[in-house]
Amino acid sequence: MYALKLTTETSDTDLIAAVLDGSEAAFGTLVDRYKDRLFRLLSRYCRDQVECEDLAQDVFLKVFRKLDTFQGSSAFFTWLYRIAVNTATDHLARASSRRLRLVEDVVLEINERDHDPDNPAVPAMAAELATVTRRILDKLPEKYRTILILREYEELSYNEISAVLECNLGTVESRLFRARQRFKEALERDHPDLVPARG
Amino acid sequence: MQLSDNDQRLLQKYRDGELAGSEAEALKARLSNEPGLAAGLAELDELARGFVSGREATFAAPAGFTAGLLAEVRQLPxxxxxxxxxxxxxxxxxxxxxxxxxxxxxxxxxxxxxxxFDNGRNETLEADPAEVQREMERLDELVRSRKR
Structure with a gap:
């Protein structure tokens, strides 16, 4: 059995080795370390809290099953993100024909949950813009949607995006460029009032 | 003024913090001299505002998520x-x-x-060899009679 004292400083590599050696506690530490980040990412693909929890659980179970295939050539979180993006897009492809709720409901649900009437953290205009952005994003082809999520919401660098999507830097750059163009075109078409005026 | 594709790509990389030091410095100098380029950068910032506003709108892991997950893991072989x-x-x-x-x-x-399967034989007529012989003789006779 892998004898490891688990602390917040224990490296991912050590935790992974411990999990592979049968340590359940090490896997718990790994989950605790990345669950918030994973939920944040999956929120961009999910309709509600329950769906997000189900997907997160699915992702972590896949991680547990496939952990022995993790090469360690990239950071653990990019490997986790890759599994998460693939799981979420597969899930969306399966669910696309039976979607009942509209995209704006998602952002509204989160905004309502977070809304404090005495101290409004999110001004109405910003919330509307966030809703419109999410609505447009949801209509984009999957590859453009994912790259915008990784860059604009998750603020990953081009190198990190290339590791998550397993493509080269040139592809990241050009795909991001096209994704932003498609986003802008959709904004101009559906919400011309929100399109920034050129100086 | 419409920016070239190359300038738009440069602006994108600059905004994303992906331009190398010297390239970033060169673009910074151009930005202070070229209003069209500066407007392009402002437009990129503006387009990203909806993402920035929505960054915090996420679902959160519930209490007990890890414990529940570990219980699932225990069920695995x-x-x-x-x-x-x-x-x-x-x-x-x-x-x-x-x-x-x-x-x-x-x-x-x-x-x-x-x-x-069609093997090309379907369009071939098959005949009794004796019948073929008789037909050949008939045709020979016809030729001979024509010659006479």
Whole structure:
């Protein structure tokens, strides 16, 4: 059995080795370390809290099953993100024909949950813009949607995006460029009032 | 003023913090001299505002998520069993494919044997050799009579 004292400083590599050696506690530490980040990412693909929890659980179970295939050539979180993006897009492809709720409901649900009437953290205009952005994003082809999520919401660098999507830097750059163009075109078409005026 | 594709790509990289030091400095100098370029950068910032506003709008892991997950993990077979199951699963899939291919080949063979495929013979008339001989003689006789 892998004898490891688990602390917040224990490296991912050590935790992974411990999990592979049968340590359940090490896997718990790994989950605790990345669950918030994973939920944040999956929120961009999910309709509600329950769906997000189900997907997160699915992702972590896949991680547990496939952990022995993790090469360690990239950071653990990019490997986790890759599994998460693939799981979420597969899930969306399966669910696309039976979607009942509209995209704006998602952002509204989160905004309502977070809304404090005495101290409004999110001004109405910003919330509307966030809703419109999410609505447009949801209509984009999957590859453009994912790259915008990784860059604009998750603020990953081009190198990190290339590791998550397993493509080269040139592809990241050009795909991001096209994704932003498609986003802008959709904004101009559906919400011309929100399109920034050129100086 | 419409920016060139190259300038738009440069602005994108600059905004994303992906331009190398010297390139970033050069673009910074251009930005202070070229209003069109500066407007392009402002437009990129503006387009990203909706993302920035929505960054915090996320679902959160509930209390007890890790404990629930670990309970699920305990239900899984151990790693060696999972690996064995995976190998067995792959072998099963391979066997199924081979059987399917064999069945298809066998079916095609049966169809061919039963003459269900067009082998070019369908348009060939078959005749009794004696009848062919008689017809040849008749035609020879006809030619001879014409010559006379």
């Amino acid at each position: 151990d790693r060696i069993q999972m690996a064995e199951a995976e190998v067995a699963g792959s072998a099963l899939v391979m066997c199924r494919r081979l059987l399917l291919a064999a069945a298809v080949l066998f079916g095609l063979g049966l169809c061919w044997h039963a003459g269900l």
